[in-house]
Amino acid sequence: MPHRTLLCLLALAPMLAMQPAGAAPPASSYPAKPVTIVVPYAAGGATDAMIRPIAEALSTQWKQPVIVDNRPGANGIIATQLVSKAAPDGYTLLLSLTGIVQNLSLYKKVPYDPFKDLQAITQLGTQPMGLAVAPASPYRDVGALIDAARATPGKFSYGSFGTGSTGHIYGELLRSTAKLEIPHVAYKGEAPMLPDLMAGRVQLGFVSASTAATRHRDKSLRILAVTGPRRIGTMADVPTLAELGYKGFEAVGWYGLFAPAGTPKPVAEKIVADTRAVLQSPAIVARLRDQAIEPTGTSSDDFTRLLRADYAKWDGLIKTFKIELE
Known part of the structure; x- marks a missing residue:
């Protein structure tokens, strides 16, 4: 070996020793291949409609395909477990909702720990819920509805889009708070619930904010109130339950991106920065707000803190109302 070559290799040796085997590429080169976002719900639903414009915008920004992979089933557990076992390189991400922490309390055993097996990347947006009645219902405000339900025990029922859903938890909270x-x-x-709710076969129910906004506009449902800390811009005439004196309804649902635990911090930070830029695009903002989703784009640390706070809140409610899933 020539003397000059040997000296060069010796000089490089300390730097080479600092690079662990199989090290992820630097964030500056990310992404160097297609990125997959796994979605735990079927194609064509509200969640799918929300993430696809964001995926398209990221694809344009990254100059790489961003593939939306729908993996429905088991209340989101199938998709979550899949991503938790993927390579921690930033090329397999998970879109998830509040259910990712609610599942910990709803099931006796869940095959993932969102705080250990996954890395919170960024919250994409928040979305409250609407308390709805049929358009022909005689009740035009929450107080009148509550008074009628109290006066006729057992004559009213409330619908939700599944046992253990946020709508179910909030229904139990309303029942308990108002002593109904x-x-x-x-x-x-939600889709199979809507015909019965619109026809009055169930007297009330919590619906997603996007459904509430759409049905409020076309008057196919009457929205009496919304959850969350503030009114929804597209339904500014509808009060919050908190305004009306019903406490505990301030938490909102959210959409967020996750990655497998161990994803390099520079890669995670690049995803946050680029996603935040997309969420500030006027076209994306308008599209999300049309679905009653408020864009956010939090840091990973802020999102992690929110997850822990949400887990504590939902865990307390789920245990209080003894809601369980098999």
Whole structure:
């Protein structure tokens, strides 16, 4: 070996020793290949409609395909477990909702720990819920609805889009807070619940904010109130439950991106920065707000703190109302 070559190799040796085997590429080169966002719900639903414009915008920004991979089933557990076992390189991400922490309390055993097996990347947006009645319902405000339900125990029922859903938890909270005798009717999703709610076969129910906004506009549902700390811009005439004196409804649902635990911090920070830029695009902002989603784009640390606070809140409610899933 020539003397000059040997000297060069000796000079490089300390730097080479600092690079661990299989080290992830630097964030500056990310992404160097297609990125997959796994979605735990079926194609064509509200969640799918929310993430696809963001994926398209990221694809344009990154000059790499961003693939939306729908993996529905088991209340999001199938998709979550899949991503938790993926390579921690930033090329497999998970879009998830509040259910990722609610599942810890709803099931006796969950095959993932969102605080250990996953890394919170960024919250994409928040979305409250709407308390709805049929358009022909005689009740035009929450007070009148509560008074009628109290006066006729057992004559009212409330619907939700599934046992253990946020709508179910909030229905139980309303029943408990207002001291009502109203049984729960669980549907397999929001779509099958809507015809019964619109026809008055169930007297009230919590619906997603995007559904509330759409049905409020076309008057196919009457939205009496919304959850969350503030009114929704597209339904500024509808009060919050907190305004009306009903406490505990301030938490909102959210959409967020996760990665497998161990994803390099520079890669995670690049995803946060680029996603935040997308969420500030006027076209994306308008599209999300049309679905009653308020864009956010938090830091990873802020999102992690929110997860822990949300877990504590939902865990307390789920245990209080003894809601369980098999």
